[in-house]
Amino acid sequence: MSIKFSDIIKGQKEKETHVHEPRFNLEARVNANRLYVKSNNKQTMKKHNYSAGPCILPQEVFNQSAKAILDFNGMGLSLLEISHRSDAFVAVIEEARSLALELLDLQNKGYQALFLHGGASLEFLMVPYNLMKVNGKAGYLETGTWASGAIKEATLFGETLILASSKKEHFNHIPKDYNIPNDLDYFHCTSNNTIYGTQMKSFPETNSIMVCDMSSDIFSRKLDFSKFDLIYAGAQKNMGPAGVTLVVVKEEILGKTGRVIPSMLDYQLHIAKESMYNTPPVFSIYTSLLTLQWLKKMGGIHTIEKINNEKANLLYNEIDRNPLFEGTAIIEDRSLMNATFTLKNTKHETLFDQLWEKSGISGLKGHRSVGGYRASLYNALPLDSVQILVNVMKELENLV
Numbered sequence: 228m229s230i231k232f233s234d235i236i237k238g239q240k241e242k243e244t245h246v247h248e249p250r251f252n253l254e255a256r257v258n259a260n261r262l263y264v265k266s267n268n269k270q271t272m273k274k275h276n277y278s279a280g281p282c283i284l285p286q287e288v289f290n291q292s293a294k295a296i297l298d299f300n301g302m303g304l305s306l307l308e309i310s311h312r313s314d315a316f317v318a319v320i321e322e323a324r325s326l327a328l329e330l331l332d333l334q335n336k337g338y339q340a341l342f343l344h345g346g347a348s349l350e351f352l353m354v355p356y357n358l359m360k361v362n363g364k365a366g367y368l369e370t371g372t373w374a375s376g377a378i379k380e381a382t383l384f385g386e387t388l389i390l391a392s393s394k395k396e397h398f399n400h401i402p403k404d405y406n407i408p409n410d411l412d413y414f415h416c417t418s419n420n421t422i423y424g425t426q427m428k429s430f431p432e433t434n435s436i437m438v439c440d441m442s443s444d445i446f447s448r449k450l451d452f453s454k455f456d457l458i459y460a461g462a463q464k465n466m467g468p469a470g471v472t473l474v475v476v477k478e479e480i481l482g483k484t485g486r487v488i489p490s491m492l493d494y495q496l497h498i499a500k501e502s503m504y505n506t507p508p509v510f511s512i513y514t515s516l517l518t519l520q521w522l523k524k525m526g527g528i529h530t531i532e533k534i535n536n537e538k539a540n541l542l543y544n545e546i547d548r549n550p551l552f553e554g555t556a557i558i559e560d561r562s563l564m565n566a567t568f569t570l571k572n573t574k575h576e577t578l579f580d581q582l583w584e585k586s587g588i589s590g591l592k593g594h595r596s597v598g599g600y601r602a603s604l605y606n607a608l609p610l611d612s613v614q615i616l617v618n619v620m621k622e623l624e625n626l627v
Contacts, residue, residue: 275612278590279421279565279603280443280463288517288607295513306513311506316513320502323516327473330519330528331452341474341494342502342512347373347442347461349492350472351380354415354438354457357494359384361485363412366390366435368405370427371398371420372596373440381415390414397597398423400557411435412484413456419444421464422594424556424567424601430454436480444564445473446522447606448532456480464564465606467515470508522606531606538604538613539563545617549624551575555599569599575627583619591616 276283295306300315309316324340343349354377359365363385367378369392381387388411391402398420407414413436419426421443430437436456445460452458457476463469474494481495490496490504497504525531543561546552546568555567570576583591593599602616 272587274587274589275615276589276608277602277604277612277616279594279601280461281469282464282590282603282605283607284467284514284518285521285607288514288521291517292510292514296510306510309509311503311509316509319513319516320507323512323519324502326516326519326523327475330446330522331458331475333452333475336453337477337479338475339478339498341476341497342507342515343472343474343497344470344505344508346469346472347440347459348376350440350459350474351377352383353474353492353494354413354459355381355384356486356488356492357481357484358413358436358438358457359484360412361385363484364388364408364410366407366411366414368392368402368414368416369394370401370417370425371423373420373422373442374415374417377415377417377440385412393425398425399555399560401425401427401560405431407431407433407435409434413438416440419562419564421562421565421601421603422567422597424554424562424565425560426562426564428560444562446519446528446531447535447564449528462511462515464603465518467518468511470511471515473515518607534610535563535604535606538608538610539566541610541613541617542566542602542604545620549620551624551627552620555597564604566602566604567593567597567599568602569593575623578626579619579623582622583616586615586619588612588616588619 273286297305299306299309302309302315320342323342327340328334328338355365359381365381365385366388367374367381367390369375369378369389378387378389390407391405393400393402414433415438416427416430417440419441426444437454438457439455440460441458442461443464445458446465457474457480459472459474460466461469462471462473466473476494478498522528522531543554543566546554546566551570551572552568553571554561555569556562570579591600591602593601604613
């Protein structure tokens, strides 16, 4: 019988007086992330972090992680030095795997959740290794730099078809007019594109295995996740710090390639070893668990999607209203997670940069390959941080 991490600390919690937390409205609940820092750290105010990743995490996750580094669960040991085979950490990884499936509504549906090394970039290789048959064929939707990287790795294993691409248009939209052949070993897409600020709003129907890279928007919006046979996501956007990757895979699709797979790249082996074939990234998994617990406490994906929509609408409305700015992605494909925009006149960049930096904003510059600006609106970013950015954009308009 599995022991949940929460059960391990139950005895300690029972010693404390139970206090019912007040019910906050959605805005207050998400803004508490920043307000907590303001009220408890008068020396250094928490910045408004728009980094595309590693990115902002809930303040309570930072606090709990910091406490665990000093003394994990009253064990007299740091989280960084406990054995990954200890009961305490086994409970952590088991609960993290279970909670990931629960939040995605994939429990008891034939899926396994894995926490692996290597980032999403390693999944570019692991996916064809585990799913493309010898002399097989896969189809890819090319919607950005990371999709292109996945395509490059797949070509090492067999015929790799680019079914549609927006590369010629600088990835400013999601292709929609394409067909998925019935003889593919799998179809691969990328749900959100951090560099170019586009996001798939719907997904095609196909009889092929469907694989999706959800690194930058997992747990951010309600989808029918059972539509996908394999989902992978680097943690450092909406789930935790860099160092671990979530893979959610339907077991029945594995073991059918007819090829020998190296142990470290074999999903079936990682399932059999319960994500502990080798020493797992303990800190990253623990912090991911805390973030998933925070998300569940917030009300789950359904609730966080409402907040994310409110944040995105606030910013995009200002981008469209303000004559100094313009968005870079086609409106219908704009991302809820990464809003990309530019100044129409680059002569205003120096002043704009000074204004947002002075306002405590960090990480607003666009990806080095495209320039401009990118506001990453991940789950833990408070609504008031978006309002600060909007105020700065209005201030620039008044000054010029």
